[in-house]
Amino acid sequence: MSADIKVDQVLDAKGLSCPLPILKTKKAVEALTKDQILKVETTDPGSKNDMASWAKRTGNEVLKVEEGSGTFTFYIKKSA
């Protein structure tokens, strides 16, 4: 599982639709310092692709994505 990832901040974006999970992730990552890790939980099925695109564009790294029953959990390392 994700026991090996040390999470610095958790963002609950469950129940939110595009573009709010991305906007909230951006804000949360901005508040971190480099190399810190944000855990984001979403229920928006589109967030899986969106989060990858967002991270690629902004130079941040998605370390891991977990899919549960209707939920997605992202571990994002602030890299930029």
Added chain:
Amino acid sequence: MTKKKMTIIASKGTLDMAYPPLILATTAAAMDVDVTIFFTFYGLEILKKNNADKLKVSPLGNPAMPMPMPIPTLVSSLPGMEAMATAMMKSMCKKHGVASIGTLLDLAIESGVKLIACQMTMDLFGYKKEALVDGVEVGGAAAWLDIAADSQINLFI
């Protein structure tokens, strides 16, 4: 890395058509893109003070709008149908966690999206700059073209 740039021309003032420019603008800003929205004609409705959450959607002339039951065109023209369709869409948005237009506009402003109101439309419709939300600049076609010529993405909505 130099920032990418995007411009959007927002020309519609209905509840449904106010979403695409604001969703794309806020997302682009979150992806480190410099965004400018040029509001022209009915798009200016979005910028009027305290108006963003009062935009309406009409089932009339809008056959693609999902309704709980098929509604004949003539019925769509009856008083109250627009209010009903608007209330329906707002409640759908709320249920699905879709931000309101007002919220998206606030988020756009907060993330540094540049808002330009079309001077010609303001003169044409008799709108005053004071009637628009704070932080809006007023400009013309050349102002948009100047920015668009240096942008990678330019959209007309």
